[in-house]
Amino acid sequence: MSAQPQTQTTPRPAFGSVLTDTMAVATFRNGQWSDHEVRKTGPIEISPAAHVLHYSSTCFEGFKAYKWADGSVNVFRMSSHIERMCQSARALALPEPDADQLETMIATVIDRVRDQVPDAPGALYMRPILFGTTPNIGAAASPPGELMLMVLASPVWDYFSGGMKPLKIYVETEATRCASHLGMVKTGGNYAAAMGPTLAAKKKYGVDQVLFCPGGEVQETGAANFLLIRQGKILTRSLDATFLHGVTRDSLLRIAPAIGYQVEERVFTVDEMLAWVKDGEAALSGTAAVLAGVGTLVRDGREHKVGNGDVGPHTMKLRAALVGIQQGEIPDTHGWLHRI
Ligand SMILES: *Cc1c(COP(=O)(O)O)cnc(C)c1O
Secondary structure (H helix, E strand, O other): OOOOOHHHHOOOOOOOOOOOOEEEEEEEEOOEEOOOEEEEOOOOOOOOOEHHHHHOOEEEOOEEEEEOOOOOEEEEOHHHHHHHHHHHHHHOOOOOOOHHHHHHHHHHHHHHOHHHOOEOOOEEEEEEEEEEOOEOOOOOOOOOOOEEEEEEEEEEOOOOOOOOOOEEEEEEOOOOOOOHHHOOOOOHHHHHHHHHHHHHHHHHHOOOEEEEOHHHEOOEEOOOEEEEEEOOEEEEOOOOOOOOOOHHHHHHHHHOHHHOOEEEEOOOEHHHHHHHOOOOEEEEEEOOOEEEEEEEEEEOOEEEEOOOOOOOHHHHHHHHHHHHHHOOOOOOOOOOEEEO
């Protein structure tokens, strides 16, 4: 038997594979939301005819609460995520969650599982989900009148525990990530739509992710926004309905000017991106990793190195600036953190 303590020999669970023991649940019927309940995390019962199982009437959110050195737990940009959840529901013709109730559900779960929040660089990943439970398999063309809203919490550890490996990304100019009118909606169907092209590219080119660029215009990957970065400058696609408006993206763009980066938001092409990465950087942004550096782009079967192929210094600097705010080491001058 090893004399080493378990914590040093056992790898941390993979991102999202563990839930805390507490969740919150509210239901919608007869045109209104019920009071929410706090329950022990476990299986739920829904009809096999539940609308979501047949017609994907669902949306979700993902964001983190951080345990600071002073022991407090602080949620990053909770109101932006609640707003986006409501916007997703509207786009899918689902009844919107009550924003105040959803905030209470989130705060209650976090408070109950306070002792299960990992220390930095870990966090508590929060996952609200909304889905249609109306039992009617004939309702393909009408929205569900009965729904469930749940708030789940998952302890997550250092995303880069295996080291910050530069990503290899396939540049996809034919397939689309999702239906163009649902690009800014955080819904499971978009992930289902991106699965086929992503698995095909992984198999054929050994890439980590696919950057969707329909018609040669750079959009985003299956679950993260895309930024080009160099000394003094960030270039990223301007907001439109074709891609998910990431809160991480928005946060990075807002802190950028103060640390020496001018932000340009506009549509740009694959050719422009390939010219940029000859001596510039590229990175993916999202809640899970915050900012992950791209080392290689694969285009028409040809590999293009991004800079020297490593995660670049500007990517590291921007990431550190945002992570510092999230973890309470740099003052939050934007009012982004909500203490629970
Ligand atoms: C969630 C998500 C992102 C990242 O959004 P954040 O708010 O930064 O976490 C980007 N793209 C897609 C498709 C997403 O689902």
